[in-house]
Amino acid sequence: MKILTGNDLRTGAVIWWTGEGWSLHVEDATDVGDRGEAILTEETGARRVNGGVVIDGSMTPEGPRPAHIKDRIRALGPTVRPDLTLKPADPNAGSWVI
Amino acid sequence: MYRYDQYDQAIVDARVEEFREQTARRIAGAMNDDQFKPLRLKNGLYLQLHAYMLRVAIPYGTLDGRQMRKLADIARRYDRGYGHFTTRQNLQYNWIKLEEAPDILAELATVEMHAIQTSGESIRNLSADQYAGAAADEICDPRPWAELLRQATTFHPEFSYLPRKFKIAVIAAQEDRAALRWHDFALRIVKNDVGEQGFEVYAGGGMGRTPIIAYQIREFLPFAQIFSYLQAVLRVWNTHARRDNIHKQRMKILVHELGEEEFRRQVEEGFQHFLTLQTDFPQAEYDRIAAYFAPPPFETGPSAEIDRSDPEFALWVDRQTVAHKAPGYAIVNISLKPITGIPGDISAEQMDIVADLAERYSFDEIRATHAQNLVLPHVRKADLHALWQVLDAAGLASVNLDLVTDIIACPGLDYCSLANARSIPLAQKIAARFADMDRQLELGELKIKISGCINACGHHHAGHIGILGVDRKGTENYQLLLGGSGAEDTSQAKITGPGFDEDGVVDALEKATNVYLRERQPGERFLDTYRRVGMDPFKEAIYG
Numbered sequence: 001m002k003i004l005t006g007n008d009l010r011t012g013a014v015i016w017w018t019g020e021g022w023s024l025h026v027e028d029a030t031d032v033g034d035r036g037e038a039i040l041t042e043e044t045g046a047r048r049v050n051g052g053v054v055i056d057g058s059m060t061p062e063g064p065r066p067a068h069i070k071d072r073i074r075a076l077g078p079t080v081r082p083d084l085t086l087k088p089a090d091p092n093a094g095s096w097v098i
Numbered sequence: 099m100y101r102y103d104q105y106d107q108a109i110v111d112a113r114v115e116e117f118r119e120q121t122a123r124r125i126a127g128a129m130n131d132d133q134f135k136p137l138r139l140k141n142g143l144y145l146q147l148h149a150y151m152l153r154v155a156i157p158y159g160t161l162d163g164r165q166m167r168k169l170a171d172i173a174r175r176y177d178r179g180y181g182h183f184t185t186r187q188n189l190q191y192n193w194i195k196l197e198e199a200p201d202i203l204a205e206l207a208t209v210e211m212h213a214i215q216t217s218g219e220s221i222r223n224l225s226a227d228q229y230a231g232a233a234a235d236e237i238c239d240p241r242p243w244a245e246l247l248r249q250a251t252t253f254h255p256e257f258s259y260l261p262r263k264f265k266i267a268v269i270a271a272q273e274d275r276a277a278l279r280w281h282d283f284a285l286r287i288v289k290n291d292v293g294e295q296g297f298e299v300y301a302g303g304g305m306g307r308t309p310i311i312a313y314q315i316r317e318f319l320p321f322a323q324i325f326s327y328l329q330a331v332l333r334v335w336n337t338h339a340r341r342d343n344i345h346k347q348r349m350k351i352l353v354h355e356l357g358e359e360e361f362r363r364q365v366e367e368g369f370q371h372f373l374t375l376q377t378d379f380p381q382a383e384y385d386r387i388a389a390y391f392a393p394p395p396f397e398t399g400p401s402a403e404i405d406r407s408d409p410e411f412a413l414w415v416d417r418q419t420v421a422h423k424a425p426g427y428a429i430v431n432i433s434l435k436p437i438t439g440i441p442g443d444i445s446a447e448q449m450d451i452v453a454d455l456a457e458r459y460s461f462d463e464i465r466a467t468h469a470q471n472l473v474l475p476h477v478r479k480a481d482l483h484a485l486w487q488v489l490d491a492a493g494l495a496s497v498n499l500d501l502v503t504d505i506i507a508c509p510g511l512d513y514c515s516l517a518n519a520r521s522i523p524l525a526q527k528i529a530a531r532f533a534d535m536d537r538q539l540e541l542g543e544l545k546i547k548i549s550g551c552i553n554a555c556g557h558h559h560a561g562h563i564g565i566l567g568v569d570r571k572g573t574e575n576y577q578l579l580l581g582g583s584g585a586e587d588t589s590q591a592k593i594t595g596p597g598f599d600e601d602g603v604v605d606a607l608e609k610a611t612n613v614y615l616r617e618r619q620p621g622e623r624f625l626d627t628y629r630r631v632g633m634d635p636f637k638e639a640i641y642g
Contacts, residue, residue, distance in 0.1 A: 012196060
């Protein structure tokens with residue numbers, strides 16, 4: 001699947017395109033197919049996203065999973081500070097990254 | 099330490115307001131990111147993996163308690179309660195919001211700090227010996243020269259659009275604690291044959307994808323001619339630099355391609371021209387700046403006795419304190435490398451404690467080191483025990499200066515958008531493997547430096563043992579290097595062979611230390627043994 005991601009312009013937070021808007025959670029990401037660049041152009045123009053990019057991913061039972069470790073770390077947060085990730089209470093969150 | 103005058107404060111305040119307006123225009127859509135990016139970078143604001151990152155300049159690594167307390171305050175109010183000291187003696191915040199960045203810069207300006215020239219194609223924050231003004235082995239305090247050069251080069255029009263970044267270091271001791279020859283331009287204060295002080299000058303060094311150790315381009319440069327000489331160096335680079343190729347823009351590439359002799363000839367030619375322009379610092383200006391760095395009022399005759407009855411305290415004194423030039427005083431190194439901690443990270447609460455300790459025990463001076471630790475430069479020996487007790491209670495009394503667990507590590511793939519592999523978890527695994535104090539002491543001085551990509555922010559080229567993280571078909575892989583040094587015996591580390599996964603490189607590193615223990619002769623450090631026996635025994639143990 002193709003996933004659209006970037007950083008929120010104002011806050012810098014990692015965001016994922018849901019089909020209708022942006023979410024902080026990769027679980028909400030949708031397959032943008034070949035529409036990624038067109039959506040990015042529109043969203044960049046609307047000043048909602050910074051550094052937008054289309055990345056590869058796959059759909060798993062747990063939801064969308066970016067193909068590259070860098071994007072999985074973006075999706076979760078720093079592996080060395082579980083308390084600062086989006087899933088601070090999940091002891092297995094780190095294994096999803098690796 | 100230096101204090102802003104009305105001009106400094108006005109410049110920094112104006113810069114904050116300029117950036118506030120630029121940020122508002124970006125958020126309002128009057129600028130796109132291509133237009134805004136170079137502006138935010140000129141104010142130290144990057145976009146990293148999880149958020150914006152702000153790199154705050156700590157000129158030559160010197161700050162006071164008031165400034166440290168402000169850094170803590172910013173960490174609490176605008177970040178997530180901590181900061182990260184870098185290998186250029188700066189501090190980074192990892193969770194900054196763009197819309198709050200101008201407010202943070204305004205807060206910094208209230209304590210005479212900023213983030214100017216911590217990024218972009220400019221002369222970066224100057225670095226210096228963290229023991230400056232305190233070291234028993236220094237000729238003089240090098241910081242007045244660092245401050246003069248900082249002032250002369252900040253916003254200088256010819257240096258505002260350099261081909262690439264440009265890094266300067268200044269020291270005044272034989273022992274190199276600032277990785278001098280890994281800089282674009284480096285100065286060591288020396289005495290010539292007739293006892294005059296001046297600069298030994300090095301140029302063309304740097305790490306990154308093309309590591310080059312700086313060449314000595316002048317044996318002795320009179321103090322009074324330094325700005326002419328620096329301008330000549332920069333003019334040669336600005337004239338010939340390969341601005342068409344990002345990988346060939348650093349000055350080290352130019353020096354290498356022109357050749358040491360031709361580079362030196364062109365610099366000397368330009369130098370004679372600049373001398374005629376009379377742009378060097380007047381003696382009165384040096385005297386004005388030097389007055390800010392006058393030694394603090396050391397007591398005469400304080401006790402040099404230290405009660406060593408507590409063995410933990412005695413061990414800390416032996417490893418973490420260094421000889422001071424004033425009798426009865428010591429230089430204290432505060433480790434930011436607790437076992438399995440994150441190298442260089444410090445919480446806001448710990449920053450406040452260090453600020454308090456500096457004010458109480460160290461004439462209100464703190465230093466950041468390029469090895470990602472802190473220093474209290476002027477502590478009475480009689481106060482060491484009281485100081486240690488506070489540090490210990492705050493988790494700041496780790497004993498590992500220059501030992502195997504005193505690891506330099508860049509933020510790596512956990513934070514950095516350029517990284518290919520994580521550095522911090524590897525540093526934590528190595529520290530856990532070698533946590534035993536007796537084992538650390540048995541291994542002695544052993545500097546491990548880890549970078550998560552070829553840009554080498556973790557100084558892997560200069561590690562006695564270096565580790566470079568690479569991306570191998572989407573997975574993290576680590577190359578092991580041996581034999582580097584960032585000290586006065588500068589050398590470039592060499593790759594041992596094929597890379598490893600995370601656990602594999604820890605095992606390989608341990609095998610390398612076992613070779614050292616087997617092969618070493620009395621008095622030899624790991625680096626000495628490696629240099630004597632060569633790579634082969636290590637390769638055999640690691641890959642055999």
